Amino acid sequence: MSEAKLQIRGLTKVFKTRREEILALDNVDLDIADNEFVTLVGTSGCGKSTLLSIVAGLQHETSGDVHVDGEAVRGPGRDRGVVFQAYTLFPWLTARKNVEFALRDEELSRAERTEKANELLALVGLEKFADAHPNELSGGMQQRVAIARALSYKPQILLMDEPFGALDALTRQLMQELLTEVWEQHRLTVLFVTHDVEEAVYISDRVIVMTNRPGRIKAEIKVDLPRPRRYEMVGSPEFGALYSEVLESIREESLEIEQLGSTL
Amino acid sequence: MFRIGGGIHSFHFIGIAAFVFVLIFSLWLLVTANNWVKPIFLPGPIDVWNRLSELAASGDLVDDILISCYRIAIGFTLATVLAVPIGVMIGAYRAWEAAVEPLTDFVRYMPVVAFVPLTILWAGTDDVQKFLIIWIGTFFQQVLLVMDNTKRVPLDVVDIGRTLGMKDRSILARIIFPAAAPGIWDSMRISLGWAWTWVVLAELVAATSGLGYRITTAQRFFQTDTIIGYILVLGTLGLITDQMMKFLGRRMFRYAESRR
Numbered sequence: 181m182s183e184a185k186l187q188i189r190g191l192t193k194v195f196k197t198r199r200e201e202i203l204a205l206d207n208v209d210l211d212i213a214d215n216e217f218v219t220l221v222g223t224s225g226c227g228k229s230t231l232l233s234i235v236a237g238l239q240h241e242t243s244g245d246v247h248v249d250g251e252a253v254r255g256p257g258r259d260r261g262v263v264f265q266a267y268t269l270f271p272w273l274t275a276r277k278n279v280e281f282a283l284r285d286e287e288l289s290r291a292e293r294t295e296k297a298n299e300l301l302a303l304v305g306l307e308k309f310a311d312a313h314p315n316e317l318s319g320g321m322q323q324r325v326a327i328a329r330a331l332s333y334k335p336q337i338l339l340m341d342e343p344f345g346a347l348d349a350l351t352r353q354l355m356q357e358l359l360t361e362v363w364e365q366h367r368l369t370v371l372f373v374t375h376d377v378e379e380a381v382y383i384s385d386r387v388i389v390m391t392n393r394p395g396r397i398k399a400e401i402k403v404d405l406p407r408p409r410r411y412e413m414v415g416s417p418e419f420g421a422l423y424s425e426v427l428e429s430i431r432e433e434s435l436e437i438e439q440l441g442s443t444l
Numbered sequence: 445m446f447r448i449g450g451g452i453h454s455f456h457f458i459g460i461a462a463f464v465f466v467l468i469f470s471l472w473l474l475v476t477a478n479n480w481v482k483p484i485f486l487p488g489p490i491d492v493w494n495r496l497s498e499l500a501a502s503g504d505l506v507d508d509i510l511i512s513c514y515r516i517a518i519g520f521t522l523a524t525v526l527a528v529p530i531g532v533m534i535g536a537y538r539a540w541e542a543a544v545e546p547l548t549d550f551v552r553y554m555p556v557v558a559f560v561p562l563t564i565l566w567a568g569t570d571d572v573q574k575f576l577i578i579w580i581g582t583f584f585q586q587v588l589l590v591m592d593n594t595k596r597v598p599l600d601v602v603d604i605g606r607t608l609g610m611k612d613r614s615i616l617a618r619i620i621f622p623a624a625a626p627g628i629w630d631s632m633r634i635s636l637g638w639a640w641t642w643v644v645l646a647e648l649v650a651a652t653s654g655l656g657y658r659i660t661t662a663q664r665f666f667q668t669d670t671i672i673g674y675i676l677v678l679g680t681l682g683l684i685t686d687q688m689m690k691f692l693g694r695r696m697f698r699y700a701e702s703r704r
Contacts, residue, residue: 258609272700
């Protein structure tokens, strides 16, 4: 066996409806190394979120398998932290209590738990908002708390399903910078799903482009931009070349979906 | 002010609402003061007020209110205590929903009024029968409302619980229930309003005390002023309990109000 942190082999997912069977994922193989940041990009409905959901253990594969650290995934577990696109903070708890909630099952004293929650909130720049409830936080702040919550119990892999997809473009950019900064300081294996090409190139070590349904891996683009990443890099020719490469690959898929191949 | 979805100053809102009340009251005064309608059909506001004052002075009014409140408290509590856990369960598990929901939906459409003779046969005419009518009238509705409140909890939030390694029972108690709680509270507030209807219904048919009982006896003696006075008292009590529930709900679920 290889020493991949996350190993996906022959992953296939079929959704059965009353009328038809939909092949969502078709024989996907993917390895992610320890502390690697990998982004999955693809058009809507290409199965990228389904793939992430299977890795999280929230959906079951039809065939194939997923291994984390050589161990087969059976259902969700604390070795994998998840951040969704939708706001998933518990509205009845403050930001700090939301993070502490994830630590309930760990053998920590109340004070240790609070201290750990404070540390994580500081990591995402929200120490001043620890006592605020989610309804007092902006969308970007809520997602930062969600990231803090997912990191709090030190999962082996962080799974992120378009976490910034609901945010406006400017906030999004700030979130990408913040996530990159946090990740560069505290390396972790990340599988990140998005359809934003710039986001994918900016934050990841490797971009995986998926085909339209049935989802297969179409291309793999290594992002060899230096780290730490800085926002100014977005304007550089190296960034531009990678951006074009990913975009070109996805664009073919989009054209096919929109049936615009002959016009554009 | 007269634009679909248009805003209105709260000062204007209160003004318009007060105006409608004053208008109806003035009409009532006008019609009765000029004897356009016989007092036996519609007594004037002053007669009604005097009658209520008499009943209040003799202690009858307070006794009637207390006994009706007591019946609601017991009947409504029994309904709520059962409906909330059952509603949460059938909102969370499809199998429980299949077992309970169609049956509840069926019972819900049976008119509560039709159960009155049956409950008298079963339980006689004492308080137990009143509890039973209130229970039948609220429980089945509550179950469906709570189920709906529970179903509105976003699945993503439940999934977060799963990824934290929580067991189903713990997800129910620590995520689904608190997430649904503000909605459940609101459902309880709405069903409490119905409970007032059912207690009066039960007391109208067979009782020896309570607000509804006083209304039937008043009818026998053509005391229209008592009837109208008590109807107004019932409306006021309903309004007070509703506002109390709203106030408590706002205190408890302050976090549920959107501020951004």
